[in-house]
Amino acid sequence: MRLDRRRFLGGAAAAALGGAGIYELVDRLSGGSPARPVATGQPPEQHVLDLRTVQSEGVEVIVPPLHSEVFTATVQDVDLLKAQSRLEDVLGQLDAKYEASPAGLGITVAWGLPWFERVRTAADRHLPFDRRAQKSVLLPNRRFPSDPESTLLEDNDVAFLLRSDRSENIADAREALFGLDFLHVTSVRRGFAGGGFEGKPSLPKQLAMRAGVPGADLIPDTSELFLGFTSTQKAGLGPRLIANHETLGYVDLRGGYFHGGTHMHLSHISEDLEAWYLNFDFGERVLTAFAPGQKAHRNQQTVSQGPEDVQDATRLRQGFTRTGRFGHSGSIQPTSRLQQDVVGPDGTVYPKGTAIPQRADFNTLDNPFAFSANQARDRWSSDPTAGVHFVVFNPTGDDFERNRLAMDGVLPDGSKLEVAPRSRAQGFNSVLTTTHRQNFLVPPRRHRSFPLAEL
Amino acid sequence: MRALLVAAAAALALSVAAASAATPARGCPAAWLKGWQALANKVGAPVYCPKQMPNPLDAKIGGRYADIYSIGKDRSYLVSFLEHGDLGSGDVHVNFRGYPGRSAIPRCPGPVKKGSTIPCFSDPVGHMRANGIVATVYQVNQGADQWHILLAWHYERSLYTVSEHVIAPYRFSTQVKRNLARLLGSLVLVRPQG
Numbered sequence: 001m002r003l004d005r006r007r008f009l010g011g012a013a014a015a016a017l018g019g020a021g022i023y024e025l026v027d028r029l030s031g032g033s034p035a036r037p038v039a040t041g042q043p044p045e046q047h048v049l050d051l052r053t054v055q056s057e058g059v060e061v062i063v064p065p066l067h068s069e070v071f072t073a074t075v076q077d078v079d080l081l082k083a084q085s086r087l088e089d090v091l092g093q094l095d096a097k098y099e100a101s102p103a104g105l106g107i108t109v110a111w112g113l114p115w116f117e118r119v120r121t122a123a124d125r126h127l128p129f130d131r132r133a134q135k136s137v138l139l140p141n142r143r144f145p146s147d148p149e150s151t152l153l154e155d156n157d158v159a160f161l162l163r164s165d166r167s168e169n170i171a172d173a174r175e176a177l178f179g180l181d182f183l184h185v186t187s188v189r190r191g192f193a194g195g196g197f198e199g200k201p202s203l204p205k206q207l208a209m210r211a212g213v214p215g216a217d218l219i220p221d222t223s224e225l226f227l228g229f230t231s232t233q234k235a236g237l238g239p240r241l242i243a244n245h246e247t248l249g250y251v252d253l254r255g256g257y258f259h260g261g262t263h264m265h266l267s268h269i270s271e272d273l274e275a276w277y278l279n280f281d282f283g284e285r286v287l288t289a290f291a292p293g294q295k296a297h298r299n300q301q302t303v304s305q306g307p308e309d310v311q312d313a314t315r316l317r318q319g320f321t322r323t324g325r326f327g328h329s330g331s332i333q334p335t336s337r338l339q340q341d342v343v344g345p346d347g348t349v350y351p352k353g354t355a356i357p358q359r360a361d362f363n364t365l366d367n368p369f370a371f372s373a374n375q376a377r378d379r380w381s382s383d384p385t386a387g388v389h390f391v392v393f394n395p396t397g398d399d400f401e402r403n404r405l406a407m408d409g410v411l412p413d414g415s416k417l418e419v420a421p422r423s424r425a426q427g428f429n430s431v432l433t434t435t436h437r438q439n440f441l442v443p444p445r446r447h448r449s450f451p452l453a454e455l
Numbered sequence: 456m457r458a459l460l461v462a463a464a465a466a467l468a469l470s471v472a473a474a475s476a477a478t479p480a481r482g483c484p485a486a487w488l489k490g491w492q493a494l495a496n497k498v499g500a501p502v503y504c505p506k507q508m509p510n511p512l513d514a515k516i517g518g519r520y521a522d523i524y525s526i527g528k529d530r531s532y533l534v535s536f537l538e539h540g541d542l543g544s545g546d547v548h549v550n551f552r553g554y555p556g557r558s559a560i561p562r563c564p565g566p567v568k569k570g571s572t573i574p575c576f577s578d579p580v581g582h583m584r585a586n587g588i589v590a591t592v593y594q595v596n597q598g599a600d601q602w603h604i605l606l607a608w609h610y611e612r613s614l615y616t617v618s619e620h621v622i623a624p625y626r627f628s629t630q631v632k633r634n635l636a637r638l639l640g641s642l643v644l645v646r647p648q649g
Binding site: 214215216217218274277278279280281282283284323324325423424425 | 568573595596601603627
């Protein structure tokens, strides 16, 4: 019997790393924590984490936290007011211990529809309403046209997003939160980001190589993501408060309970690195990641997507007519970027072309999770695979859906660029497979623990 | 630990088997020469016969690993060898091509727009030098060479290629490149006769 190299490396890696997991290597390979701005107290929003920027190939790029972890849970039948108090105590202690920055710890607690169904009367009165879509801001989970039938729509009560440059800070928070006996943990999702700016080797290739992931050796040495491009350029991510429910005026906040809150979508996406690097040459990777006609020099990783570079629906349609295909960023920009200047409630001017979604996605080798309470349902495997735990904050669930549908060629007016789902003509879709999805609502910090339970 | 020992033994067996496939003779191995000579005669141009193939393949045209034997009207040829591991051992697939009298990279149908074409070999990622040949390493290839790493070079104004599929048991492009480097170093020219 011949043993393939993947099994060989997988076994060796598992033996070498023991129970610590491959992510232990992030600290060893990243060369230490990057410099961070000093945080001044805890902001009212849970999802805001201030990050420093660096220049990458002439583009301002945000340096994401080295470590990210999400764990999901269901809530047992308990006295909800006591549970609310106990969870807030733990969160408050963590707030006191760590500054709200990647040098310390960022904690975001997000609640799913199953939770709000348990407090339905209060939810009916207080959940924000999306005026633009004429729907609740928190929508039922759904599959999108390019999702396979196997995409699992989850039903967790709550998700905790932990972000830090220090794995020990995340471990400390995890230990404190896992100690709450009313939470039944359903999954743990781990990963990493960055480590490769300013000319240093980045983490994705190094970790994927050590994990023996097929296609790992094809990843560029300094790439921020497995797929070879930089995704955290500042102009591509929503500024500080733009994803708040109230900022762009899409939402009726009703009594204001959720003022300062946002919507969060969580999914796991596996990436076929070999298909990407062996079937798409560099030119096709650029047009697939960005747009037909996108200029990039050979092996460029950070391709500017500033307000002046973005596509509107007209340009997107013209490019599609000319080439029969559209790129990932270009297809989303008509929905993810402001189509006109907007003044926020605090007087902040958001110019046309400003990005709305705030992504907090991170690379992972989980398949699909580091831990699953239901391995059969989650199709869990110990074989590492390249992927991303996609975490994004939008003002509303409908706003997220507009962007995700745009990935599949649905324009803001509802018309569609006709391409078969998962076609190579349709951005990244042919090399991505979404395994799990769930929508959550992120309350403001003051109501992060069992929102509405007290009403 | 046992799994590791088994894995190490398997890896060792793989490399030993590959080495034993090498034939020290100067020319094309006798058992393989007849087929390669017939090919050279048919296309009226030199062809490259390997003295060594990735384990477990041999390069006997018409032999147990023969897969494709195709000669076009323009005298271009594709000769491939395949071990298809139905029982989980994986696939080993090597293609040899030649384009007598043509040095340009051929065009293949594009993946999206009907009627469009793209280079059949693209994304050059470096060079390999062996045996007097300077080959360009292409990472993105089309047609029968899709999912393969491919080496391309010129000889007497003709284009030649050899490629290998990146798939278990040669799961990584670095492994495949090592195989291809050995292959390149083992190539011998077989000239047409008669």
